[in-house]
Amino acid sequence: MAQVDTAEIGLGGAGRRDSGAGTWRAGVRRLIRAGSRPGPWKRGPVLAALALLLGLLMLLHAKITDYGGVGSLVETFLPWFGLFVPVLLAGALWRRSASAVVALLLPVMAWLSLFGGLLGDKSHPGGDLTVVSHNVGADNSDPAGTARDLAASGAEVLALEEITSQARGTYEKELAKAYPYHSVQGTVGLWSKLPLSDTRPVDIKQDVGPLGDSKSADVKLPYNRALRTTVATDQGPLTVYVAHLGSVRVNPRAGFWTDSRDRNAQALGEAIAAEQNKRVVLLGDLNGTTDDRAFDAITSQLDSAQDEAGDGFGFSYPAKFPMVRIDQILVRGVKPESSWLLPATGSDHLPVAAGISW
Structure with missing residues (x-):
């Protein structure tokens, strides 16, 4: 018979017992780690x-x-x-x-x-009147092309902001055929297919920022930046305001500087509050969004055409990659039926349009 090495048997048994104990201890360690690990409600x-x-x-x-x-x-x-x-x-x-x-x-x-x-499209077909507002840009290298593009929109009422003295004649010439009635007050103007009356500048207390204007040195903007007029429509008189509020500046010394714009907004709000006509449209570059508290004096009286009848956010600035809507069409006493953006022109802003009805 073959002899069995009892020592070898003993060692083998001990090895198996040690292996079982090690497995047991590893399992205990895993349980401890699992118990100490935070649950899904305690993570993050x-x-x-x-x-x-x-x-x-x-x-x-x-x-x-x-x-x-x-x-x-x-x-x-x-x-x-x-x-x-x-x-x-x-x-x-x-x-x-x-x-x-x-x-x-x-x-x-x-x-x-x-x-x-x-997020949804709230526009409706139709409308009694189409209005357009566009900051044409003081540095616009093609004012004639911009004027032709705007005239092609078919709008009955067209507001322009940031009109320079150098480009004013071009806009007047190019828009004369489509719009027999117009008025330019400083850097803002209104062209209309319908008669205008009681046109006057509106003092919105425009002043120069703490570090001066950022426009090109060879571009000089006149003082006045707002006007008020009455458009004679088939449904009755419509008061139209055109405004270009003060610029916003972001720089290390002044921070996010809005003082001039905010004073302009307050003055414009006061002018609208004193307006006797119940039907009012404000067209312009407000240099801010309607969510900004600086415009409470205005937005407490007027509704945004984009909010009421637009499709999406309608961001209008900057034209190459729009991130904010600072070009506004606001109304009172009339109903926005639709609101949209027009294609880019030679300006750094996109034109905004709205169809309104009575």
């Missing part, structure tokens, strides 16, 4: 906090201090804060954080409450 606390802050910022944007123009800056680009939502969502999914995903409901609901109504 920073992401959850950022999501809540984003939602509160959008909900309480009107409470943000306007020192240094911070409040106006936030409200100007407020729609774009929605882009942080997918970024935070990607982080929450990567961290498998249920708390961060739930926290994201606040900014999503806040953004939808503010801008969800702009």
Whole structure:
């Protein structure tokens, strides 16, 4: 018979027992690690906090201090804060954080409450009158082409802002055939297919910014930047205001400087408040969005055609990559049926248009 090495048997048994004990200890360690690892509701606390802050910022944007123009800056680009939502969502999914995903409901609901109504097409066919407003640009190298493009829109009422003394004659010549009635007051003008009356400049207290105007040195803009007129329509008189409010400056010394624009907005709001005609249209480059608190004196009296009857956000500036809508058509006593953008011209702004009815 073959002899069995008892020592070898003993060692083999001990090895198996040691192996079993090691496996047991490894299992215990895994259980301890699993128990100490935060669950999905405890993961990503920073992401959850950022999501809540984003939602509160959008909900309480009107409470943000306007020192240094911070409040106006936030409200100007407020729609774009929605882009942080997918970024935070990607982080929450990567961290498998249920708390961060739930926290994201606040900014999503806040953004939808503010801008969800702009996502659909609210336009209706028809309209009694088409109005167009365009900042033609002081540095526009093709005013004649710009005038022809605007005339081709077929608008009955056409407002131009930032008309230089050098280009004024060109606009008057090119638009004369389509628009027999017109008035230019300083840097703003109105061309109409319908008779105009009671036309006058509006003092909006325009002044120079703390660091001067950023326009080209060889371009000189006259003082007046607003006018008021009455358009004779088949449905009765329509008061039209054309305005180009003060510029906004962003620089290290002055910060987000809006003082001139804000004073202009307040003065224009006072002029509109004193207007006797119930039917009013404001056309112009306001150098700000209707979400900006600086325009409360205006937006408390007039409705935005884009908000009421537009398709999307209608961003008009800058023309090459529109990010904000600072060119506005606001109304009172008439109904916006549609609002849209016209193709780019030689300006750094896009023209804005609206169809209105009685």
